[in-house]
Amino acid sequence: MKIKAKLNLGVGVLFTLILILGIVAAAYVNVLKTETENILVANYNSIAYSKNILFNLQSNEMGALSAVEKNVQSQEKNVTEQGEKETTSELRSNFEEYKKNTSDKATKEQLSITTFRIMDMNMQAIQIKSSIASKTAGNAVFWILITATLCFIIAFTLLINLPSNIADPIKELTNSIKQISEKNYKERLNFKSNSEFGQLASSFNTLAEKLEEYDNTNLAKVMTEKKRIDILINNMQNPVFGLDENLNILFVNEEAVKIIGMTRVEIIGKNTLDLALKNDLIRSLISDINSPVQLNSNKIEPLKIYSGGKESYFEKEILHLRIVPTGEEHEKLMGHVIILKNITEFKELDFAKNNFIATVSHEFKTPISAIKMSLLLLEKEQVGTLNEEQGNLVKSINEDINRLLKITGELLNMTQIESGNIQLSILPVDIKEIIEYASNAIKTQAKQKQINIKINMPNYVPPILADSEKTAWVLTNLISNAVRYSYENSDINVQIKVINKKVMVSVTDTGQGIPPQYLPKIFDRYFRVPGTKKEGTGLGLAISKEFMMAQGGMIDVESELGAGSKFTISLNTLA
Ligand code: ADP
Numbered sequence: 001m002k003i004k005a006k007l008n009l010g011v012g013v014l015f016t017l018i019l020i021l022g023i024v025a026a027a028y029v030n031v032l033k034t035e036t037e038n039i040l041v042a043n044y045n046s047i048a049y050s051k052n053i054l055f056n057l058q059s060n061e062m063g064a065l066s067a068v069e070k071n072v073q074s075q076e077k078n079v080t081e082q083g084e085k086e087t088t089s090e091l092r093s094n095f096e097e098y099k100k101n102t103s104d105k106a107t108k109e110q111l112s113i114t115t116f117r118i119m120d121m122n123m124q125a126i127q128i129k130s131s132i133a134s135k136t137a138g139n140a141v142f143w144i145l146i147t148a149t150l151c152f153i154i155a156f157t158l159l160i161n162l163p164s165n166i167a168d169p170i171k172e173l174t175n176s177i178k179q180i181s182e183k184n185y186k187e188r189l190n191f192k193s194n195s196e197f198g199q200l201a202s203s204f205n206t207l208a209e210k211l212e213e214y215d216n217t218n219l220a221k222v223m224t225e226k227k228r229i230d231i232l233i234n235n236m237q238n239p240v241f242g243l244d245e246n247l248n249i250l251f252v253n254e255e256a257v258k259i260i261g262m263t264r265v266e267i268i269g270k271n272t273l274d275l276a277l278k279n280d281l282i283r284s285l286i287s288d289i290n291s292p293v294q295l296n297s298n299k300i301e302p303l304k305i306y307s308g309g310k311e312s313y314f315e316k317e318i319l320h321l322r323i324v325p326t327g328e329e330h331e332k333l334m335g336h337v338i339i340l341k342n343i344t345e346f347k348e349l350d351f352a353k354n355n356f357i358a359t360v361s362h363e364f365k366t367p368i369s370a371i372k373m374s375l376l377l378l379e380k381e382q383v384g385t386l387n388e389e390q391g392n393l394v395k396s397i398n399e400d401i402n403r404l405l406k407i408t409g410e411l412l413n414m415t416q417i418e419s420g421n422i423q424l425s426i427l428p429v430d431i432k433e434i435i436e437y438a439s440n441a442i443k444t445q446a447k448q449k450q451i452n453i454k455i456n457m458p459n460y461v462p463p464i465l466a467d468s469e470k471t472a473w474v475l476t477n478l479i480s481n482a483v484r485y486s487y488e489n490s491d492i493n494v495q496i497k498v499i500n501k502k503v504m505v506s507v508t509d510t511g512q513g514i515p516p517q518y519l520p521k522i523f524d525r526y527f528r529v530p531g532t533k534k535e536g537t538g539l540g541l542a543i544s545k546e547f548m549m550a551q552g553g554m555i556d557v558e559s560e561l562g563a564g565s566k567f568t569i570s571l572n573t574l575a
Contacts, residue, residue, distance in 0.1 A: 003166060003195050010158045017151040024147050028140030035133040042080035043122040043129070049075040050119035053091075057112060065102065068095065075118065081125045090114050169197040176204060185212035239314070241338040247272045247286060250335065259307045259314075259340070281305060285338050289318060302343055313347040314340035350418070358415040361408040368408065371401055403535060410539040413473075414525070417546045424470065424550055428463040428574050431471075431503055435494055438475035442483055449488045453479065457496035462573040464503050470547040471571065474555070477540040478507040478567045484534050485565070486511035501575050506568040514559040522557055544569075 001009075049071040056064040056071070072095050079085045094111040101107065169191055179187035185208055189201035230251070233240050239256035243249055248271050257264055260281055267275065276283040284303055302313045319337040324330065377383050378394050386394060416422055439453045446453055464471075475494075482492045486509045493508045514522060514529055521527045523545040528538040541555075548555045548569055559565035 001195060003197070006162065006165065006195070010162050014151075014155055014158065017147075017154055021144070021147045021151055025140070025144050028136065028143065031136050032133060032140065035129060035136060039126055039129045039133075042078065043126045045078050046075060046080070046084070046122040047119050047126075049078070050115045050122070053115045054112060057108060057115075065099065081121055084118065084121055087114060087118050087121060091118060169200075173197075173200065173204065176208075180208060180211065183215070185215050238342055239340040241285065242335065243272060243286075243289075243338070244335045245333045247289070247336075249275075256340075259305050259312070261307070285316065285340075289336055289338075302347065303340065312342060312344040315343050316340055354415040354418050357411050361412040361415070364404070364408045365412075368401060368405055371397075372405070375401065407537055410537050410543060413543045413547075414539050417543065422470075422546065422550045424467045426465055426467050426551060429466055429468045429471075431461055431464050431466075431496060431505065431571070432457060434466075434468055434472045434475060435496070435505065437472050438479055439494065441476050442479045445480065446483050446492070449483060449486070451483055451486055451488070451490055451492055453492045453494060455494045455496075458498065461496055461498060461503060462575060464571045464573055466551050466553070466571050467547075470551065471569075474544040474547050474569060475505065475507070477544050478569070481540060481567075482507050482509035482511065482565070484536075485509065485532075498573070501573050502570045503573055504568055504570045506566050508564065508566040510564040513561040513563050513565055514557070515561050516559075519557060519559060523555070 052071040053068050053075075056067040072091060075091065076088055079088055091111070091114045094107065094114050098104070098107045098111050172189060172191075176187045176189050187208055189204050191197045191201035233242075233251065233253045236253055237255065239259050240251075240253045241249065241256055242251040248269060249267050252260070252264065252267055257267070260267065260279065262275075262279065272282055272286045276286060281303070302315050305312050305314060317339045319339070321334045321336060322331045323334050325332055375394055375398050378386065378390075379398070435455060435457075439455060442453065479492065479494065486492065490510050493506075495506045495508070497504045497506075518527075518529050522529075523541050525542040526538040527542070528536060545555050548571075551571065553569060553571040556568045556570075557565060558568075
């Protein structure tokens with residue numbers, strides 16, 4: 001049955017029941033009313049007339065006889081009971097007798113008796129009718145109660161059944177929709193009825209069936225795509241690790257299994273934090289996985305891994321997988337993919353390059369030193385006097401040789417740094433001596449440009465813990481740069497300050513300065529500010545930085561374009 005029909009039926013039945021109850025009650029009330037009126041009109045009036053007749057018979061007042069006459073007449077019009085008609089005729093004939101002789105006691109007596117009989121007859125009738133009325137009232141109460149009970153039972157049944165009849169399927173439907181939204185496409189509705197809910201259930205089931213079908217085809221597609229991606233990842237030459245947001249390993253490719261030294265079963269599904277406790281490679285893979293900024297790639301040391309009997313080098317790249325889930329506003333971290341780029345080939349080439357540069361630089365050193373010695377002999381005119389032109393040539397060769405010496409020195413230093421072979425000898429040293437050595441080394445260069453090197457230092461400077469040779473190299477490079485990039489006839493200030501158990505040495509010039517956009521790159525290898533005309537390799541500051549860091553110190557730069565630059569190094573004191 002349709003819901004609308006059910007509702008109509010329920011409300012209709014209730015309406016009919018109320019109507020029946022009303023009719024039954026009204027009918028009984030009506031019967032009771034008629035019966036009461038009947039008693040009043042038919043019997044009570046006859047008793048009243050009889051009472052008046054008796055009263056007037058006892059009265060000696062004038063007009064009593066006519067009052068009796070009036071009441072006898074009224075009684076004659078109010079004959080209602082069986083036998084009352086005959087008694088009333090008798091009353092009339094008694095009264096006619098009495099009228100002829102009012103002093104006749106026997107006639108008066110007879111009239112009174114007849115009146116009493118009418119009175120008695122009506123009183124008996126009242127008694128009978130009142131018992132009938134009370135029976136009718138009893139019946140009324142009975143039937144009204146029956147009808148009311150019936151109404152209550154039917155209304156109660158409707159109250160229990162009708163709302164749940166409508167609400168239950170809605171509840172079931174809501175649950176099923178929830179299941180579907182949770183991708184449980186096997187969910188079905190089983191409404192047996194032919195109502196609208198039946199139709200709804202069949203539409204819902206069709207929808208669920210279609211979704212299931214769609215999901216199955218999608219699943220198949222996803223599985224094919226997954227296989228494709230699996231093959232792709234497995235065939236990659238670089239080891240790949242897929243982690244979820246909790247750092248559990250989701251997948252690894254063949255290359256990853258090879259280098260990790262564990263079987264696939266031992267890795268998949270395991271948490272990397274647990275695996276890191278016993279596997280050094282996994283530990284270094286996840287060491288910086290949660291660091292907010294990805295470090296500049298050329299600053300990250302490549303991973304050196306022994307596998308398959310040889311040494312390989314890998315560069316780690318971490319991709320953080322973030323997506324905005326459907327219906328949400330903010331990005332959520334879904335996992336990470338770690339790719340190890342095999343850079344062994346480049347590393348080998350790099351070794352070869354470093355070896356070559358180191359060998360060449362080293363081999364250059366001896367002949368350059370020999371040339372320098374010969375030039376010194378020429379300069380000092382120990383092998384004969386030089387004319388002015390020859391003197392100028394010797395001076396120029398000397399400058400070129402110095403430059404060549406600087407370049408080979410820088411290249412040698414760089415090869416040492418790149419191969420991780422910085423040899424340090426850290427001892428307590430006096431920074432003043434190092435500064436004096438550095439400024440003396442640049443003295444001639446400064447003199448040529450009429451540049452004055454001013455050294456400013458407090459009376460007492462605590463000894464520093466440093467490699468004096470490397471620190472001297474750094475300061476020589478900084479003062480040399482200050483001279484090279486300053487204008488003629490200017491000052492260079494070398495200032496020493498002792499702050500918080502650190503010795504800070506700054507070299508300030510009033511030269512061309514460095515454009516702000518290049519300041520972050522100034523310590524990068526081979527970087528030179530575009531447009532720099534002076535000769536150079538772009539290695540001096542990079543080497544300086546490496547030397548400072550290796551000693552636990554620091555190097556920093558402040559510069560204003562057109563106003564000059566200030567390079568500061570800081571070193572630890574003995575204290
Ligand atoms: P090089 O001087 O051999 O080019 P450096 O590493 O010493 O290499 O310096 C890198 C670059 O930084 C220089 O090419 C130059 O452009 C800039 N630079 C270094 N020192 C100064 C300075 N004191 N004033 C202005 N520019 C400088």
